[in-house]
Amino acid sequence: MRAAAKRLMWSVYALARSFLVKAPGFCLVCMRTVPAFLPYRHGSHALSPILREVGIIGSDLDRFRCPACGSTDRERHLIAYLRAHQANLFNDRGILHFAPEQHIRDFVTRHQPREYVQADLFPNNPSIARMDLTALPTQTNYFDLVIANHVLEHVTNDSLALSEIYRTLKPGGYAILQTPFSPQLSSTLEIPALRSPEARLQLYGQEDHVRLYGTDIFARIEASGLSSCVRKHQDALPDLDPFRHGVNPEEPLFLFVKRA
Numbered sequence: 001m002r003a004a005a006k007r008l009m010w011s012v013y014a015l016a017r018s019f020l021v022k023a024p025g026f027c028l029v030c031m032r033t034v035p036a037f038l039p040y041r042h043g044s045h046a047l048s049p050i051l052r053e054v055g056i057i058g059s060d061l062d063r064f065r066c067p068a069c070g071s072t073d074r075e076r077h078l079i080a081y082l083r084a085h086q087a088n089l090f091n092d093r094g095i096l097h098f099a100p101e102q103h104i105r106d107f108v109t110r111h112q113p114r115e116y117v118q119a120d121l122f123p124n125n126p127s128i129a130r131m132d133l134t135a136l137p138t139q140t141n142y143f144d145l146v147i148a149n150h151v152l153e154h155v156t157n158d159s160l161a162l163s164e165i166y167r168t169l170k171p172g173g174y175a176i177l178q179t180p181f182s183p184q185l186s187s188t189l190e191i192p193a194l195r196s197p198e199a200r201l202q203l204y205g206q207e208d209h210v211r212l213y214g215t216d217i218f219a220r221i222e223a224s225g226l227s228s229c230v231r232k233h234q235d236a237l238p239d240l241d242p243f244r245h246g247v248n249p250e251e252p253l254f255l256f257v258k259r260a
């Protein structure tokens with residue numbers, strides 16, 4: 001089904017649900033019932049016409065933030081998936097978490113990793129090391145898991161970043177790489193001359209994104225040597241009501257492995 005038709009179907013369902021069912025949401029991070037999840041900025045109404053046309057898949061702009069704990073939809077979605085299928089990725093493992101999100105960080109910490117390195121190009125907290133994802137100071141074949149959610153779309157040389165992720169992973173290690181993309185574009189849209197924040201917002205979805213990935217994102221990631229273990233929401237979490245739990249059912253779960 002075309003993305004626009006699918007989006008319309010979900011919107012009609014969401015609208016009908018909100019008027020007819022009047023059901024509150026339930027946050028899978030703080031495990032609290034909430035009246036509704038809060039939108040990102042002005043919600044999906046603020047999407048540019050071009051992003052609407054190409055059906056960008058990323059954050060759920062209308063059910064973005066939990067009013068109780070502040071978790072985002074992408075944290076809730078990933079945590080639901082990890083709880084259901086991948087809880088063994090953390091306990092007693094070595095983990096590198098790039099641009100760490102608060103609730104994913106709390107989730108990882110609760111699972112008692114052997115070593116947990118948090119890193120960012122611009123760290124805002126003393127517990128986060130300054131690292132460039134395209135020149136990691138970490139050892140080769142070292143980590144069991146690298147997490148870099150919504151990072152690649154900010155990195156100018158994403159193939160170098162992916163090579164570095166591959167290098168620092170142990171054989172058999174995993175990478176979690178949630179990234180927004182368009183299912184309507186077969187090729188990634190990247191215009192180096194496009195530098196103004198407003199133009200990037202219109203074309204890529206955020207002022208500091210440097211491209212809009214197309215469906216070639218999976219091949220681009222696999223070009224690093226990583227192998228796809230990506231799953232669709234409906235396959236991985238068929239019983240999870242995306243509206244009640246404030247997650248985007250269009251968003252795949254981007255898990256990759258460095259084959260041993």
Ligand SMILES: [Zn+2]
Pocket residue numbers: 027028029030031032066067068069070071
């Ligand atoms: Zn919450």
